[in-house]
Amino acid sequence: MPFLQPVVLALNLQPGNEGSCYLLNVEGDIMKLRILPLPLLAVGLVLGCNPDPNPPSAPGSISTPAPVPGNAGQHAGNSITVRMNTVTAEGVGDSAGTITVTETADGLVFKPELQGLQAGEHGFHVHQNPSCEPAIKDGKPQAAASAGSHFDPADTSKHAGPDGQGHLGDLPMIRVDNSGNQQQVTAGRMKLEDLKNRSLVVHQQADDYATAPSGNSGSPIACGVIL
Numbered sequence: 001m002p003f004l005q006p007v008v009l010a011l012n013l014q015p016g017n018e019g020s021c022y023l024l025n026v027e028g029d030i031m032k033l034r035i036l037p038l039p040l041l042a043v044g045l046v047l048g049c050n051p052d053p054n055p056p057s058a059p060g061s062i063s064t065p066a067p068v069p070g071n072a073g074q075h076a077g078n079s080i081t082v083r084m085n086t087v088t089a090e091g092v093g094d095s096a097g098t099i100t101v102t103e104t105a106d107g108l109v110f111k112p113e114l115q116g117l118q119a120g121e122h123g124f125h126v127h128q129n130p131s132c133e134p135a136i137k138d139g140k141p142q143a144a145a146s147a148g149s150h151f152d153p154a155d156t157s158k159h160a161g162p163d164g165q166g167h168l169g170d171l172p173m174i175r176v177d178n179s180g181n182q183q184q185v186t187a188g189r190m191k192l193e194d195l196k197n198r199s200l201v202v203h204q205q206a207d208d209y210a211t212a213p214s215g216n217s218g219s220p221i222a223c224g225v226i227l
């Protein structure tokens with residue numbers, strides 16, 4: 001777990017003390033990215049960022065909690081908790097809950113504990129960029145479009161669902177029952193380190209695991225950044 005160790009260390013040292021960074025993307029938009037807990041700056045993972053001890057609300061930042069006592073049976077340090085926020089074309093909104101990701105022998109297990117989702121199935125993907133901000137796409141601002149396309153390290157350019165040979169970031173859909181409860185899903189092809197510097201995106205509708213680019217799953221409704 002090469003990237004996880006410093007994150008855990010950082011959180012233990014100074015939870016919530018985070019810096020900001022302004023990056024210029026290819027279209028010239030300034031994106032403010034929630035970057036890293038301050039101590040991570042010292043490990044040299046980020047350059048050129050100004051620590052900001054009093055940042056505004058915390059859209060989509062990651063938290064890496066100490067192992068929960070009740071989970072002591074699981075391997076400590078193989079799990080991260082991603083804070084999710086609602087997203088619209090106007091920007092990043094309120095907290096939408098968390099998704100805890102655990103690396104197991106079967107792949108990554110995603111345990112969503114999200115609020116405000118309609119019952120039914122929701123497309124769920126790892127997107128390329130660590131940002132949940134809106135961006136102009138097809139001439140108008142769209143929710144979480146700064147997250148970019150689905151994580152596709154093998155350059156397949158194919159949306160094929162979790163068991164296909166397309167985007168590695170094509171995760172199983174999140175299913176929400178009538179009480180709002182959600183099942184955990186397993187991505188057999190992924191490791192925790194694949195998530196570094198990416199975002200998790202939950203979409204409005206079901207994913208058909210076939211149609212480019214996002215399986216007809218509609219707009220992003222929740223998003224979280226993993227650093």
Ligand SMILES: [Cu+2]
Pocket residue numbers: 123124125126127201202203214
């Ligand atoms: Cu997506």
Ligand SMILES: [Zn+2]
Pocket residue numbers: 125150158159160161166167169170213214
């Ligand atoms: Zn895809």
